[in-house]
Amino acid sequence: GAGVSQTPSNKVTEKGKYVELRCDPISGHTALYWYRQSLGQGPEFLIYFQGTGAADDSGLPNDRFFAVRPEGSVSTLKIQRTERGDSAVYLCASSSRDGSPLHFGNGTRLTVT
């Protein structure tokens, strides 16, 4: 079946602009996660959704970052007033329930110029 789908695969934006990154989880997966991977680093946790609600958003770096999952399926990560330091690969993952493995998408590479 289809895996986790992330769009776009690449996004280039100018400093100060607003961006949205989309994640389509595996069908039926109730848990959804966003991670950020900077160059040369391992991924870092951003936020975790269980259904429609954010169960843990402790990894969001500041209030410029926001994520939604209004119908409990697709999620959008929103970044306001982008900064060059936001440049990274943003990874999305889903799982069917707590205790089951996370399935990662291929990520969105965000470049802020």
Next chain:
Amino acid sequence: AQSVTQPDIHITVSEGASLELRCNYSYGATPYLFWYVQSPGQGLQLLLKYFSGDTLVQGIKGFEAEFKRSQSSFNLRKPSVHWSDAAEYFCALMTTDSWGKLQFGAGTQVVVTP
């Protein structure tokens, strides 16, 4: 706070030779431990995981890992590497009360030479 350390940033190995990637963790109890592999432009693929029980864990693609509580380690091994094993490998930890919140190491880049 918990942490994961992968001491080797880069390893070069000959095709057919054995491979061992080191992973050390810091956490006050026994965590859940994982190894992921990431090929260029690809997402993370789970190789294997340790939750409890047998400390030698078998994974996909011929990989295995051994959990050693006394050394706070979870090293990954493969007896004979193939050119397709060239990739970046990440060790990760998850605590028992925060499923999905993985703490990753910085990764080890594996290069396979003919």
